[in-house]
Amino acid sequence: MKDFLRILRRFVPPYKKFMVWNVIFNILSAILNLFSFALIIPILNILFKISDETYVYTDWTFAPFSFEAWKATPELLKNNFFWFVSDMIETKGGSFTLIILGVFLIVSTFLKVGTMYMAFYTMIPIRTGVVRDIRNQINRKITELPLGFFSEERKGDIIARVSGDVNEIETSIMSSLDMLFKNPILILIYLIGMIAISWQLTLFVFILLPIAGYAMGQVGKKLKRKSFEGQQQWGYLMSQIEETLGGLRVIKAFNAEEKI
Structure with missing residues (x-):
C-alpha cells in the first residue's frame, strides 16, 4: 500500500483535473443508478398490484444542520414519490402512469450509461499519462546507468521491466484508482439507498460482509x-x-x- 501511495504522489498530481471530473461523473452515475433501481418498484406495483397502501403528501422543509431532518429525509422522499405515482394512477390511469415511468426509466438509464462512459473517458488520460511518464523515467535511468551495470545484468530483465512490469503497474494503478475514487462513492450512495429501502436487509448484508x-x-x-x-x-x-x-x-x- 505504501508503494502504491508513493507512485500516486509522484505520477498522478499532473492529472488532477481529470481526477476531479472522474469523481464528479462517478457521483452522478451512482445517483442515477440508484434512481433507476428505485423506479422499478412502482412499475412492479402497477403491473402486479403488489401493494394497496395509500400515501399522503407530506410537506418537506429541509434543515441542513439538523440530524432529525437528515434522518427523516429518505422516508419523506420515498413517501412523496409514491404519493405522486398513486395520484397519477388515480387521475391519469395505470397505463399512462406506466408509460411515463418507463420513459423516465429509459432516460435515467441513458444518462447513467453516459456518465459511466464519461467516468471511464476521463480516466484514460490518467492511465496513458502515468504509463508514459514511467517509461520516460525508465528510459532516462537506462541511459544514465554505467556500462558495468549492463555487463552484470541480463538485458532480458531490463526489457521485461520496461514492458511487463510497467503494464502491471498500469493495471494496478487503474484498479487502485477505482478503489480510491469510484468504490467509496458507490458504497456511500448505495448504502444510503439500501437503508432507505430496507434497513433489515442492510443489516443482514453487514453480517455476511466479514x-x-x-x-x-x-x-x-x-x-x-x-x-x-x-x-x-x-x-x-x-x-x-x-x-x-x-x-x-x-x-x-x-x-x-x-x-x-
Missing part, C-alpha cells in the same frame, strides 16, 4: 504470489529471446537450433 471479505483476502494473497512468480518467469523468457536473437548467427553456424 465472511466474504476474508474469503476474498485469501484469494487475493494467492493471486499476488502467483503474479510475482509470473513476473520472474517473464524476465527469464525475455532474456532467452534476447540472447537467442543476439547469437542467432552462432547458433546457425554450429547447427544448434534443436538444442536452443
